[in-house]
Amino acid sequence: MSEIAIQIQDLTKVYKTNRVKAVDSLDLEINKGEIFGLLGPNGAGKTTLIRVIVGLLKSSSGHILFDGEELNINSAKWKHHIGYVPQETAFWKNLTVYENLNLIGTTYNIPNKELKERINHLLEGLYLVDHKKKLASKLSGGMQRRLNLAMGMVHDPQILLLDEVFVGLDPQTRNYLYDYLRDFASKENKTIIITSHLMEIVDALSDRVGILDLGKMLAVDTPENLKNTHGKGDILELEINKEFNEDLVAKVQKSEKDLVVEKKDQIILVKTLNAISKIPEILNSIENEGFTVLDVKITKQSLETVFISLTGKELRGD
Ligand SMILES: Nc1ncnc2c1ncn2[C@@H]1O[C@H](COP(=O)(O)OP(=O)(O)OP(=O)(O)O)[C@@H](O)[C@H]1O
Numbered sequence: 001m002s003e004i005a006i007q008i009q010d011l012t013k014v015y016k017t018n019r020v021k022a023v024d025s026l027d028l029e030i031n032k033g034e035i036f037g038l039l040g041p042n043g044a045g046k047t048t049l050i051r052v053i054v055g056l057l058k059s060s061s062g063h064i065l066f067d068g069e070e071l072n073i074n075s076a077k078w079k080h081h082i083g084y085v086p087q088e089t090a091f092w093k094n095l096t097v098y099e100n101l102n103l104i105g106t107t108y109n110i111p112n113k114e115l116k117e118r119i120n121h122l123l124e125g126l127y128l129v130d131h132k133k134k135l136a137s138k139l140s141g142g143m144q145r146r147l148n149l150a151m152g153m154v155h156d157p158q159i160l161l162l163d164e165v166f167v168g169l170d171p172q173t174r175n176y177l178y179d180y181l182r183d184f185a186s187k188e189n190k191t192i193i194i195t196s197h198l199m200e201i202v203d204a205l206s207d208r209v210g211i212l213d214l215g216k217m218l219a220v221d222t223p224e225n226l227k228n229t230h231g232k233g234d235i236l237e238l239e240i241n242k243e244f245n246e247d248l249v250a251k252v253q254k255s256e257k258d259l260v261v262e263k264k265d266q267i268i269l270v271k272t273l274n275a276i277s278k279i280p281e282i283l284n285s286i287e288n289e290g291f292t293v294l295d296v297k298i299t300k301q302s303l304e305t306v307f308i309s310l311t312g313k314e315l316r317g318d
């Protein structure tokens with residue numbers, strides 16, 4: 001069996017109503033056991049891409065292969081293998097939390113005992129046990145999102161597609177979900193695709209990240225590689241205890257590889273990749289010259305800076 005879970009080939013989706021090309025000639029391979037983060041600003045095409053993969057939208061052209069086979073959304077295999085949690089919550093309002101999970105579970109023909117166990121496990125994990133008898137319509141927004149998550153995972157799918165599921169969750173649930181997804185992908189060799197415009201989450205959770213803008217994939221790599229290739233580096237600001245001149249700047253420059261060092265009043269500015277690992281040598285070089293560093297400020301590069309360098313615009317904001 002191939003180690004590639006999903007292969008997307010030259011995929012394009014044009015919405016007929018407004019001629020918007022939401023996905024534009026996209027090629028992408030997603031591996032088994034991988035958490036793949038789709039990062040992009042509002043309107044980038046993330047939801048459209050997910051909905052085409054899931055089969056809820058028809059592509060205009062191109063192919064999607066699942067385990068080497070062409071997509072057939074009517075097949076039982078597809079249905080059982082795919083879990084989808086949409087950006088907009090969707091459930092039966094007049095059923096309780098438990099009834100929603102049970103009903104969706106029965107559509108997958110999961111044996112009763114197993115279904116019960118899975119539901120209880122998800123209710124516990126997503127802190128919904130105390131709310132299981134509540135009508136879905138009476139839940140808070142965050143609880144509704146958690147119910148939606150549980151509904152997408154109840155059949156224990158092989159591939160899980162999560163569209164902006166971290167939005168509106170409290171930190172406790174975010175942390176739980178974070179651990180749950182990591183476990184799910186690594187232990188069981190399952191594949192997760194998450195979309196988000198929250199770069200911190202995508203950065204921390206994803207094995208690889210695809211940066212999407214205007215329907216095009218601008219870069220695909222590990223967060224680390226993206227930052228090293230496209231990022232502009234971390235910035236260190238070192239406040240020095242007394243007047244200094246360019247000699248000190250030159251010493252700092254020599255203390256480690258690949259530093260860009262500047263003097264700015266009482267501060268030495270250092271621009272470099274992976275600055276934290278270089279701090280000890282930099283500090284030594286300053287102290288060896290008889291100076292003291294009063295304060296160190298570090299601005300870490302992020303996927304945001306990668307995005308800006310790729311597109312020339314900011315990730316946040318509509
Ligand atoms: N049903 C639709 N009909 C027509 N155009 C659409 C439709 N849905 C989305 N679009 C357009 O397609 C483009 C991509 O939208 P999409 O919802 O896929 O973006 P997104 O990356 O998920 O954004 P967000 O971060 O806001 O969720 C946008 O220009 C949007 O206006």
Ligand SMILES: [Mg+2]
Pocket residue numbers: 046047048087163164
């Ligand atoms: Mg979206």
